[in-house]
Amino acid sequence: MLRSMYSGISGLKNFQTKLDVIGNNIANVNTYGFKKGRTVFKDLYSQTVAGASAPGGNRGGVNPKQVGLGSQLATIDTLHTAGSTQFTGNTLDLAIEGDGFFVVKDGTKDVYTRAGNFYMDQNGDVVDGDGRYLQKTGGGKITIPPTATSMSIGQNGSVTYVPDTGGNPVEVGIINIAKFNNPGGLNKVGGNIFEASTNSGPVIPGAPQSGGRGTIKSGSLEMSNVDLSEEFTEMIVAQRGFQANTRIITTSDEILQELVNLKR
Structure with a gap:
C-alpha cells in the first residue's frame, strides 16, 4: 500500500x-x-531511504534521503492565561488578579479552582456551588456567624465581619491561594476543578499578594479565557x-x- x-x-x-x-x-x-x-x-x-555520507576523496558529503x-x-x-473580569457586586464572588488558585476541600483532599462563585450554607460556611469548603491559610473552612450584620473580603484575602452587637470588625481568616511551579501540569477533573499531578509540582499555599500570588478582587468573577x-x-x-x-x-x-x- x-x-x-x-x-x-x-x-x-x-x-x-x-x-x-x-x-x-x-x-x-x-x-x-x-x-x-x-x-x-x-x-x-x-x-x-539512504543515509548521509561524509565528504571524502574527490566527492563531497551527501544528505540523507528520508x-x-x-x-x-x-x-x-x-x-492558564487570565480571563476577563466581570463585575457582579456580590461580596462572595471572587476573582484572582494574577497567579494562583482557590483551595477548596473535596471530602478529605484539597482541590483547586479559578472559579470564584462562592456562597454561604446554613451554618455560615463559605462553599462553592458543589458544597466544597473554601479554605483559609493554615487550613480550615471560613465561617461567618449567622448573626453577623455584614462581611467584607479585602484584596489581601482577609475575611472580616461585623458582629450584631456592633464594634470593630472581626477577622475570620485569610483566603488560601495555591501556586504551582507548572500549572500547565494540573489535571482537569471537571466542575471547574484542577488536581495536582506528578508534573505540576507540589502545591505552594500562602496568602494573596505574597510570593508572586495574585490579588483577591471581591464582587467580581473571572470569565473564561x-x-x-x-x-x-x-x-x-x-x-x-x-x-x-x-x-x-x-x-x-x-x-x-x-x-x-x-x-x-
Whole structure:
C-alpha cells in the first residue's frame, strides 16, 4: 500500500482531536474560570531511504534521503492565561488578579479552582456551588456567624465581619491561594476543578499578594479565557486540514485503482 494513504489517516485522526478540543473550548466560552486547551502536532518518524555520507576523496558529503510517515499528537496544553473580569457586586464572588488558585476541600483532599462563585450554607460556611469548603491559610473552612450584620473580603484575602452587637470588625481568616511551579501540569477533573499531578509540582499555599500570588478582587468573577474569534479561525484551519488529508487518501486510492486496471 502507498505510504501517503497512512500519512493521510494519521492527519485525519489528529485534526479530529483538534476539533474535539476546539469544541470543548467553545462549549465553555461562558464558564467561570475555564482555561482553554490547545492542540499541538509533531511529525512521525521518517523512513530513511539512504543515509548521509561524509565528504571524502574527490566527492563531497551527501544528505540523507528520508520519507516522512505522517503526523502525531504532541501535546494538548492547558493555557492558564487570565480571563476577563466581570463585575457582579456580590461580596462572595471572587476573582484572582494574577497567579494562583482557590483551595477548596473535596471530602478529605484539597482541590483547586479559578472559579470564584462562592456562597454561604446554613451554618455560615463559605462553599462553592458543589458544597466544597473554601479554605483559609493554615487550613480550615471560613465561617461567618449567622448573626453577623455584614462581611467584607479585602484584596489581601482577609475575611472580616461585623458582629450584631456592633464594634470593630472581626477577622475570620485569610483566603488560601495555591501556586504551582507548572500549572500547565494540573489535571482537569471537571466542575471547574484542577488536581495536582506528578508534573505540576507540589502545591505552594500562602496568602494573596505574597510570593508572586495574585490579588483577591471581591464582587467580581473571572470569565473564561476562550476567544471565540480565535477558536472559529482554528476551526476553519482544522476543517481545511481535514479536507486536505481526505484528498491524500482519495488520490492514493485513485493511483491504486490505476494499478489494478493495468491488467485489463
